[in-house]
Amino acid sequence: xxxxxxxxxxxxxxxxxxxxxxxxxxxxxxxxxxxxxxxxxxxxxxxxxxxxxxxxxxxxxxxxxxxxxxxxxxxxxxxxxxxxxxxxxxxxxxxxxxxxxxxxxxxxxxxxxxxxxxxxxxxxxxxxxxxxxxxxxxxxxxxxxxxx
Amino acid sequence: xxxxxxxxxxxxxxxxxxxxxxxxxxxxxxxxxxxxxxxxxxxxxxxxxxxxxxxxxxxxxxxxxxxxxxxxxxxxxxxxxxxxxxxxxxxxxxxxxxxxxxxxxxxxxxxxxxxxxxxxxxxxxxxxxxxxxxxxxxxxxxxxxxxxxxxxxxxxxxxxxxxxxxxxxxxxxxxxxxxxxxxxxxxxxxxxxxxxxxxxxxxxxxxxxxxxxxxxxxxxxxxxxxxxxxxxxxxxxxxxxxxxxxxxxxxxxxxxxxxxxxxxxxxxxxxxxxxxxxxxxxxxxxxxxxxxxxxxxxxxxxxxxxxxxxxxxxxxxxxxxxxxxxxxxxxxxxxxxxxxxxxxxxxxxxxxxxxxxxxxxxxxxxxxxxxxxxxxxxxxxxxxxxxxxxxxxxxxxxxxxxxxx
Ligand SMILES: Cc1ncc(COP(=O)(O)O)c(C=O)c1O
Numbered sequence: 124x125x126x127x128x129x130x131x132x133x134x135x136x137x138x139x140x141x142x143x144x145x146x147x148x149x150x151x152x153x154x155x156x157x158x159x160x161x162x163x164x165x166x167x168x169x170x171x172x173x174x175x176x177x178x179x180x181x182x183x184x185x186x187x188x189x190x191x192x193x194x195x196x197x198x199x200x201x202x203x204x205x206x207x208x209x210x211x212x213x214x215x216x217x218x219x220x221x222x223x224x225x226x227x228x229x230x231x232x233x234x235x236x237x238x239x240x241x242x243x244x245x246x247x248x249x250x251x252x253x254x255x256x257x258x259x260x261x262x263x264x265x266x267x268x269x270x271x
Numbered sequence: 272x273x274x275x276x277x278x279x280x281x282x283x284x285x286x287x288x289x290x291x292x293x294x295x296x297x298x299x300x301x302x303x304x305x306x307x308x309x310x311x312x313x314x315x316x317x318x319x320x321x322x323x324x325x326x327x328x329x330x331x332x333x334x335x336x337x338x339x340x341x342x343x344x345x346x347x348x349x350x351x352x353x354x355x356x357x358x359x360x361x362x363x364x365x366x367x368x369x370x371x372x373x374x375x376x377x378x379x380x381x382x383x384x385x386x387x388x389x390x391x392x393x394x395x396x397x398x399x400x401x402x403x404x405x406x407x408x409x410x411x412x413x414x415x416x417x418x419x420x421x422x423x424x425x426x427x428x429x430x431x432x433x434x435x436x437x438x439x440x441x442x443x444x445x446x447x448x449x450x451x452x453x454x455x456x457x458x459x460x461x462x463x464x465x466x467x468x469x470x471x472x473x474x475x476x477x478x479x480x481x482x483x484x485x486x487x488x489x490x491x492x493x494x495x496x497x498x499x500x501x502x503x504x505x506x507x508x509x510x511x512x513x514x515x516x517x518x519x520x521x522x523x524x525x526x527x528x529x530x531x532x533x534x535x536x537x538x539x540x541x542x543x544x545x546x547x548x549x550x551x552x553x554x555x556x557x558x559x560x561x562x563x564x565x566x567x568x569x570x571x572x573x574x575x576x577x578x579x580x581x582x583x584x585x586x587x588x589x590x591x592x593x594x595x596x597x598x599x600x601x602x603x604x605x606x607x608x609x610x611x612x613x614x615x616x617x618x619x620x621x622x623x624x625x626x627x628x629x630x631x632x633x634x635x636x637x638x639x640x641x642x643x644x645x646x647x648x649x650x651x652x653x654x655x656x657x658x659x660x661x662x663x664x665x666x667x668x669x670x671x672x673x674x675x676x
Binding site: 164 | 612613614615616619620623630631632645646674675
C-alpha cells in the first residue's frame with residue numbers, strides 16, 4: 124500500500140465515517156473559527172472550560188477529509204485535559220507536523236502520530252493543523268485563527 | 272490539422288514524472304507550460320543582449336530595445352491592435368485592471384456613479400473596483416448569472432444606467448470556462464456611452480482575439496496563461512483613451528522632462544511604463560505570441576473543441592461526478608464536484624497518479640457562493656493535451672472514489 128493509501132484507509136476515513144464530537148453543541152464557553160483562506164477550509168472549535176479543564180470539546184465546518192479527521196482526533200485527545208496541558212500538546216503537534224522536520228513520532232501524542240504521514244504531502248499539512256490553531260485561539264480568546 | 276505530437280515535444284515541462292507517473296498537466300488555466308522557443312528567447316536576452324532598454328547608446332542596449340519593441344509588435348499582431356503603441360507592458364491582468372481603474376476610471380467617477388462587472392469575474396476584476404468604490408463613493412453593480420454559468424444578458428440593458436461609467440467583464444471564465452458574448456456586450460454598453468474593458472486572461476490561450484472587431488476600449492492579456500513567462504502581460508487601450516489618461520506609476524522612463532517644479536510625461540505607451548520593466552518577460556511573451564500565430568489560432572480552436580467534447584463525455588462516466596457550469600459556449604475547462612469527496616482530497620489523491628488539477632475556489636468565490644459550494648476540482652486543457660491524458664484523469668478519479676468506498 125502506498126503512503127497515501129495507508130493514510131486515508133487507516134486513519135482519515137475511519138474518522139470521516141465516525142466523526143467524534145462533531146456538530147455545534149448547545150452551549151460552550153470558548154469558540155474560534157479556523158480559516159485557511161487558500162484552500163477554503165473552515166473549522167469551528169467549541170470548548171467548555173470549567174476550572175481550567177476542557178470538559179467538553181466539539182467541532183464542525185466544511186473542509187477536506189484530512190482536516191475533518193484531524194479535528195475529530197483532536198477532540199478525542201484533548202477532552203478532559205487541563206488548558207495548560209492542551210496548549211502543550213498543541214506545541215507538540217506543531218513540532219510533529221512542521222514542514223521539513225524529520226520528527227517521526229512523539230510519544231505523548233499517542234494516536235495522533237498516525238497523522239505524521241500528512242507531512243509527505245506538504246501542501247496538506249495546514250489541513251491537519253487548522254483545528255489545533257482554532258482550539259488554541261479559542262482558549263486565548265481570539266475569534267479566528269489561520270495557519271499562516 | 273494540428274500535429275499534437277510535434278507540439279508536445281516543444282514543451283519540455285510536459286515531459287517529466289510526478290510520483291513516478293508521467294505528468295498529466297491539466298492546470299493550464301492557472302498557468303500554462305512554456306515552449307522551448309519562449310525559454311530560448313528569455314535565455315537569449317540574458318546571454319546575448321543583456322542591457323537596459325530605451326536609455327543606452329551602446330549596441331547591447333539598442334539590440335535589447337529592438338527585441339522588446341519587436342515583442343510589442345508581435346502582441347499587436349496577435350490582438351490585431353491598430354498599432355503597437357496601443358499596448359502597455361504590465362505584470363499581468365491584475366496589474367492591467369488596477370491601472371485602468373486608478374487612471375482612466377478614477378478620473379471619471381464621482382460618488383453615486385456605477386461600475387458594472389459580472390458574476391463570473393476573477394477576484395482580480397472585483398477587488399480593484401471595490402477599492403475604487405471605497406476611494407470615490409462609486410457603486411459596484413453585478414450582471415447576474417444562471418445555473419449554466421452563463422450571464423443573464425437580458426438584464427444588461429437595465430443594468431446599464433445613466434450612472435454607469437464603466438463596464439469590465441471577463442471574456443472567458445477561468446472557473447467554469449464560459450465564453451461570454453463580449454462583442455454583443457460591448458455594443459450594448461457603447462449604445463449607452465459606457466466604455467468597456469475585457470479580461471482576456473483565459474481567452475488569448477484559446478481564441479482568436481481581434482480587439483478592433485470586438486471594439487472594446489481596453490483588453491487585458493496575461494502572459495503566463497498563453498505560454499509566455501510569469502509576470503508578463505499587456506494592456507491594450509484605444510489610442511484616444513491612452514492619450515487622455517493620467518499616468519499610473521511615476522518614475523524613470525515615463526517622463527520626457529523632469530525639474531523640481533514640474534514634469535513632462537513621455538508619450539504613450541512609455542507614459543505608463545515607469546521604471547525598468549520585465550524586459551526578459553516582455554521578450555518571452557513576444558515569442559509566445561509568435562509561437563501561437565505559427566500554430567494558427569484556428570487550429571488551436573479546433574483542437575480545443577475536440578478535447579472538450581472528448582473530455583466532457585469521459586468525465587460524465589465517473590460515478591457521482593457533477594459538472595459545475597455547462598454553458599453553451601465554453602472553452603475546455605471543467606469544474607466538477609464528486610459526491611462525498613472534498614476537492615482537496617481528490618486533488619491530493621490524483622496527484623499521486625501524476626495528474627495535476629486545481630482544487631478550491633479558483634479566485635472566483637462569488638461563483639461558488641452562487642452554487643452553494645466551497646469550491647470545485649478544475650481540469651483545464653491546452654491544445655497540447657491528449658485524449659490519452661483525459662483517460663488517465665478519469666481513471667485516477669475512479670481510483671480516488673474507490674479509495675473512499
Ligand atoms: C480570468 C482571469 N482573470 C485574471 C487573472 C489574473 O491574471 P494575472 O495572473 O495575469 O494577474 C486570471 C488568472 O488567474 C484569470 O484566470
